[in-house]
Amino acid sequence: MKKIFISFVMLSSFVANAFAYQVLSTKEFGKDDAKNQNVIVKCTTDTGKTSDELCSLRRYVKCIGKDKKSLCSSWQPWRDLRDPSRTYSDWKSAASACCKAKGLR
Numbered sequence: 628m629k630k631i632f633i634s635f636v637m638l639s640s641f642v643a644n645a646f647a648y649q650v651l652s653t654k655e656f657g658k659d660d661a662k663n664q665n666v667i668v669k670c671t672t673d674t675g676k677t678s679d680e681l682c683s684l685r686r687y688v689k690c691i692g693k694d695k696k697s698l699c700s701s702w703q704p705w706r707d708l709r710d711p712s713r714t715y716s717d718w719k720s721a722a723s724a725c726c727k728a729k730g731l732r
């Protein structure tokens with residue numbers, strides 16, 4: 628019984644700290660000298676319901692050349708458009724930080 632209770636407490640704390648968001652769109656724009664990728668997510672509440680709060684995330688790459696022969700530098704880090712000064716290694720961590728800052732998950 629004690630093991631079951633400890634497992635339940637551990638699972639509850641994991642679920643409480645988990646971030647859940649719904650991806651609304653992912654798009655890539657641009658050609659020739661620059662491209663960008665955009666991801667828009669909808670945050671969820673603590674009860675798991677979908678919120679009206681959105682997070683917009685973006686990253687850029689600069690390219691030299693045209694069409695399929697263009698050479699592109701590596702993608703810049705992901706940025707939350709609310710606060711572009713902060714960077715993230717992937718869009719999921721950016722989405723989690725954005726939703727958390729809004730008091731959501």
